[in-house]
Amino acid sequence: MSTTGSTLTRTQQVPAGAQKLHIAMVAPPYFDVPPTAYGGIETVVADLVDALVARGHRVTLIGAGTHATKAQRFFATYDAGPADRLGETMPELVHAAKVASILDTLDADVIHDHTMAGPLMARGRLTPTVVTAHGPVHGDPGEYYRALGDTIKLIAISGAQRASAPDLPWTATVHNAIRAETFPFRARKEDYAFFLGRFHPEKAPHLAIDAARAAGLPIVLAGKCSEPIERAYYAREIEPRIGPDTTIVGVADSAAKRQLLSRAACLLFPIAWEEPFGLVVIEAMACGTPVVALRRGAVPELIVQGQTGIIVDAPEELPAAIPLARELDPYVCRKHVESSFSVEVMAERYEAAYRTVLATAPDPWLATTETPLMR
Numbered sequence: 146m147s148t149t150g151s152t153l154t155r156t157q158q159v160p161a162g163a164q165k166l167h168i169a170m171v172a173p174p175y176f177d178v179p180p181t182a183y184g185g186i187e188t189v190v191a192d193l194v195d196a197l198v199a200r201g202h203r204v205t206l207i208g209a210g211t212h213a214t215k216a217q218r219f220f221a222t223y224d225a226g227p228a229d230r231l232g233e234t235m236p237e238l239v240h241a242a243k244v245a246s247i248l249d250t251l252d253a254d255v256i257h258d259h260t261m262a263g264p265l266m267a268r269g270r271l272t273p274t275v276v277t278a279h280g281p282v283h284g285d286p287g288e289y290y291r292a293l294g295d296t297i298k299l300i301a302i303s304g305a306q307r308a309s310a311p312d313l314p315w316t317a318t319v320h321n322a323i324r325a326e327t328f329p330f331r332a333r334k335e336d337y338a339f340f341l342g343r344f345h346p347e348k349a350p351h352l353a354i355d356a357a358r359a360a361g362l363p364i365v366l367a368g369k370c371s372e373p374i375e376r377a378y379y380a381r382e383i384e385p386r387i388g389p390d391t392t393i394v395g396v397a398d399s400a401a402k403r404q405l406l407s408r409a410a411c412l413l414f415p416i417a418w419e420e421p422f423g424l425v426v427i428e429a430m431a432c433g434t435p436v437v438a439l440r441r442g443a444v445p446e447l448i449v450q451g452q453t454g455i456i457v458d459a460p461e462e463l464p465a466a467i468p469l470a471r472e473l474d475p476y477v478c479r480k481h482v483e484s485s486f487s488v489e490v491m492a493e494r495y496e497a498a499y500r501t502v503l504a505t506a507p508d509p510w511l512a513t514t515e516t517p518l519m520r
Contacts, residue, residue: 165201166499169253169272170194170216172208173260174240175226179213182398183228183369185424186259186279189321189491196492205251207244220247232372237262248272255499258297261289267296273502275300275316275495281421282310290314298502300495303443306421317498320446321422322491325483328431331407332475337363337392338467339409339434341402341425344370344379349460351382352415354391356437356463363390364413365405367397407432411454411470414438415463423447430454431482433475437466447486453478 176184179191191214194204198215206216209226222243227236241262256274258264267274277300280286287310290299298316301307307318340353350366357364370379397405412429420442427447429436436454438444448454455466
């Protein structure tokens with residue numbers, strides 16, 4: 146359990162007259178909070194927890210393994226997160242069942258769930274459940290959220306994600322954020338392009354290799370490759386492309402990731418799906434590194450075209466975009482993240498969403514004392 150003794154500034158505090166909230170924050174079960182390497186959701190959760198505590202709220206964090214946040218209380222459903230089982234169903238279900246038992250012992254005002262299975266337990270619960278949709282909301286995930294209906298209050302992480310399923314029970318749109326000050330800024334770049342992400346068809350790192358090679362620039366690739374689909378993709382698309390201009394570093398931990406991002410001439414983000422956010426995009430820009438990306442998903446919401454990166458419409462346009470990106474001002478990239486994707490703004494918007502949900506929630510006293518004659 147971790148506590149905080151930091152002094153709150155006037156702008157950080159809960160607004161005068163507003164109720165301080167007890168928020169039960171539910172992280173996924175696979176990694177520590179924050180993670181040491183891979184784990185974008187856990188990174189966002191950790192920063193959100195700390196920012197909410199700094200605003201004067203009480204946060205109970207439920208996750209796996211250990212945490213290094215300012216949450217006043219922490220409960221672990223696993224002694225060590227089953228990271229090697231990422232993608233399997235059972236760890237999520239076990240986590241959800243244990244979380245439900247823990248939540249029954251809490252006096253939380255609102256539950257904020259960042260998992261997929263957890264929201265299944267919201268039906269019949271008196272405490273409002275806010276759910277951030279961190280992944281796609283079309284196909285089966287969309288049907289899942291539709292079936293949950295008004296048992297949850299759904300938060301989108303981008304306008305593009307929300308627009309892809311406008312009929313879902315959306316409560317708000319809150320962009321992910323990072324602490325820019327934790328990313329090293331570097332104005333002078335080295336002669337390599339960088340790819341950071343899963344070795345997965347959706348992330349399409351093979352397109353990054355092709356683009357960098359066509360532009361005459363070496364490329365460094367870092368990312369996770371553990372699930373069957375990732376290993377099969379790597380063997381099919383990446384191994385045949387490896388050459389003297391290609392360096393694979395595997396999963397980069399927090400420090401290595403920051404160094405590689407800050408030194409790169411540009412980040413390549415050639416996604417082949419409608420990605421709802423793309424945390425690595427703002428991480429790169431925080432380091433002063435421009436981004437070359439395909440126009441998919443939330444990319445146009447993250448990159449200022451011609452200022453913090455170059456967005457193109459087709460893979461064959463990527464090579465020509467690389468030298469254009471290298472001419473962009475690193476300081477503009479950094480300022481964009483500081484002004485548009487700060488953790489403080491993210492926490493403020495989530496707090497507003499919590500208060501909106503609580504203002505429209507049914508009175509729990511009436512729900513617990515209702516009799517058949519009152520219906």
